Every structure is written in C-alpha cells, then in structure tokens.
Amino acid sequence: MSDRIIKGLAYDGRVSIIAMESTEICEEARKVHSLSPVCTAAFGRLLTVTALIGCQMKSDDNKLTIQIKGNGPIGTMLTVANPIPVVKGYVINPAVDLPLNEFGKLDVSSAVGNEGFIHVIKDIGLKDPYVGISPIVSGEIADDFANYFLDSEQTNSAVALGVLVDKDGVRKAGGYIINPMPDVREEDLTALEKAIFEAGSVSKMLENNLDIEELARKVTGDKKLKIVERNDSAKYECDCNKGRMEKALVALGKEELQKMIEEDGGLEMSCHFCNKKYQFSKEELLKLI
Numbered sequence: 001m002s003d004r005i006i007k008g009l010a011y012d013g014r015v016s017i018i019a020m021e022s023t024e025i026c027e028e029a030r031k032v033h034s035l036s037p038v039c040t041a042a043f044g045r046l047l048t049v050t051a052l053i054g055c056q057m058k059s060d061d062n063k064l065t066i067q068i069k070g071n072g073p074i075g076t077m078l079t080v081a082n083p084i085p086v087v088k089g090y091v092i093n094p095a096v097d098l099p100l101n102e103f104g105k106l107d108v109s110s111a112v113g114n115e116g117f118i119h120v121i122k123d124i125g126l127k128d129p130y131v132g133i134s135p136i137v138s139g140e141i142a143d144d145f146a147n148y149f150l151d152s153e154q155t156n157s158a159v160a161l162g163v164l165v166d167k168d169g170v171r172k173a174g175g176y177i178i179n180p181m182p183d184v185r186e187e188d189l190t191a192l193e194k195a196i197f198e199a200g201s202v203s204k205m206l207e208n209n210l211d212i213e214e215l216a217r218k219v220t221g222d223k224k225l226k227i228v229e230r231n232d233s234a235k236y237e238c239d240c241n242k243g244r245m246e247k248a249l250v251a252l253g254k255e256e257l258q259k260m261i262e263e264d265g266g267l268e269m270s271c272h273f274c275n276k277k278y279q280f281s282k283e284e285l286l287k288l289i
C-alpha cells in the first residue's frame with residue numbers, strides 16, 4: 001500500500017506547497033518496529049517530513065538521511081528516503097510510553113526531548129554530501145524542521161505534521177511544507193497565515209476525510225491552487241538483502257569475523273530498518289574472511 005504526495009502552486013505561483021497523506025507509511029513503521037503510540041506519533045512525523053523533503057531530490061540515486069538526536073527517552077531516530085519516495089528508518093527505544101500532555105495529546109516533545117540536534121544529509125551525487133545541522137527547538141518535529149529550513153536553507157517555510165494514533169494503530173497521518181517564493185507579496189503572506197490558522201491541524205483535517213488536494217487548498221487559502229504533480233508511490237519499504245549484510249560484516253574486519261567463528265560458530269544479524277533476520281553459517285563467515 002502506498003501514500004499520495006502532491007505538489008501545488010498557490011497565488012499564481014508565488015507560493016509553493018508540497019503535501020502528503022502518510023497513513024500507510026506510518027502504520028507500516030508502527031508494525032515493523034512495534035512502536036508505542038507516542039513513538040508512532042514522533043517517528044511518523046519524522047518519516048512524513050523525510051518523505052516530503054526526499055521526493056524533492058532530482059535523481060534516482062540521490063539519498064536523504066535525517067537523524068534527530070534529542071535528550072528525551074526515545075533516543076536517536078534515523079530515517080532514510082530516496083526521491084520516489086521510499087522511506088525507512090529506526091528508533092532506538094520504540095517502546096517508550098509517556099502520559100498524555102496537558103492538552104490530552106501524545107507527548108511527542110517529551111519523548112524526543114527539547115534539546116539536541118537535527119542532522120540532514122543529502123547525497124545528491126556530488127563528491128561530498130550536503131550536511132545541514134540545526135538545534136531542536138521544541139521536539140514536536142514540525143517546529144524543529146521549520147527552524148531547520150530557516151537556519152540551514154534560509155527559507156521561511158510553514159511545516160505541519162500530524163499522526164493520529166489509537167489502540168488499533170494509525171488512523172490518519174500526513175503533513176505539508178509551504179514555501180513562499182521570492183516574488184511573494186505581503187497580502188499573500190497575510191492570507192496564507194490566516195488560512196493556516198483557520199485550517200487547524202493536519203490530522204484533524206484528514207480525520208474529517210479531506211483528501212490531500214482539498215487539504216492543500218484549505219491551508220493555502222487558494223481555491224484555485226494549481227496541482228503541478230501527483231505521486232502515488234510513497235511507501236515504507238526496506239531494500240536490505242544478504243549481500244548488503246555481507247558487506248557490513250566484511251567491514252568489521254578479519255579479526256572480528258574470526259572471533260565470531262571461534263566464539264559462536266555462526267551468526268544471526270537483523271536489519272535495523274525492517275528487523276528481517278539473516279543467518280550466517282560458520283562456512284559462510286569463513287568465505288567472507
């Protein structure tokens with residue numbers, strides 16, 4: 001199952017928006033990692049913004065990696081996306097459970113922490129990858145990325161992310177990034193601000209069964225919003241295989257492999273991104289040496 005992303009232009013091209021529903025991605029991540037509700041919300045928001053940024057890369061072999069390392073109990077969260085976007089990732093402590101916050105909502109900020117850093121690494125085929133770093137400002141993820149865009153990319157973006165979780169799993173999830181273009185007018189920004197405020201939260205809009213195009217029109221406040229791209233292939237999927245695991249083992253070095261053979265005979269490795277298990281027999285390990 002996959003999710004839909006759209007790109008649109010509002011106010012005659014003076015404002016751009018990229019928006020997605022990410023319900024399937026977040027539910028798949030929840031199942032793969034047995035995420036608690038607050039971890040589903042935190043990691044789901046991160047996966048959503050990773051997909052939104054990732055799908056703006058140009059070439060098939062481009063790769064985006066995002067790491068959030070906060071001082072909360074969740075520990076590091078890491079996500080990876082390609083331009084399709086296919087996303088994957090992991091959370092260090094997926095079972096973290098916290099009481100609801102003062103608004104009766106999942107306390108993402110306390111789980112992630114309000115101190116620490118976001119690292120954004122874009123490998124777009126140049127000699128060195130682009131690396132952007134900015135501090136966590138609230139741990140609610142959307143604010144942190146708005147601050148990242150301002151800090152590292154000098155864009156004044158509006159970012160909203162929402163994951164609605166109940167006892168059966170992810171009910172709705174999605175998000176958007178709005179960017180004013182250089183020729184944006186003062187009145188566009190005023191109208192935009194009003195529309196964003198009146199639209200309310202992403203998860204609420206999706207829960208009210210707004211599709212992603214209606215959502216984009218609502219948050220931009222432009223009924224004539226022009227959809228310039230529709231993409232229905234966003235999904236959570238891991239591309240691991242035994243060959244890659246072998247490479248990781250070889251990278252450990254001869255000595256380490258020798259030790260594994262002597263101590264355990266064989267080895268079982270599991271993939272961080274999908275928890276798939278790979279067995280290596282003594283003979284296979286010897287071959288790698």
Ligand SMILES: [Zn+2]
Binds near residue numbers: 239240271272273276
């Ligand atoms: Zn995997």
